[in-house]
Amino acid sequence: MFASLFGVGGGIVMVPLLIGLLAYDARVATATSLAAIIFTATVGAATHGVLGNVDWVTAVLVGVPAMAGLNVGLAIKERISTRTLTYAFAALLVAVAVRMLLP
Numbered sequence: 001m002f003a004s005l006f007g008v009g010g011g012i013v014m015v016p017l018l019i020g021l022l023a024y025d026a027r028v029a030t031a032t033s034l035a036a037i038i039f040t041a042t043v044g045a046a047t048h049g050v051l052g053n054v055d056w057v058t059a060v061l062v063g064v065p066a067m068a069g070l071n072v073g074l075a076i077k078e079r080i081s082t083r084t085l086t087y088a089f090a091a092l093l094v095a096v097a098v099r100m101l102l103p
Contacts, residue, residue: 011037012096015089026086027077 011033018029048054077085 012093016093019086026082026089030077030085030089 011030014033014036015026015029018024018032019026024032045054045059049056080088
């Protein structure tokens with residue numbers, strides 16, 4: 001609900017909540033968030049697809065490189081500490097917040 005309301009990805013809302021409220025490790029929180037996104041993304045894409053709101057060519061052009069980026073990100077994540085990952089994610093959240101405030 002918050003992700004839709006603020007127009008940000010679910011991970012930007014879900015990961016901090018899992019870490020802060022449920023005391024999840026950063027790695028477990030990010031993986032859990034990604035697993036949950038599978039379901040919401042599938043339903044959202046299917047619904048918008050039925051409504052004719054999806055440009056499938058663009059979706060493929062964005063999605064295929066994103067899958068490659070996912071593998072690179074996972075390889076990097078395995079090499080850095082949980083503390084570093086947490087600080088990097090916090091920095092990303094600050095950058096997103098600043099970007100959202102700018103016109």
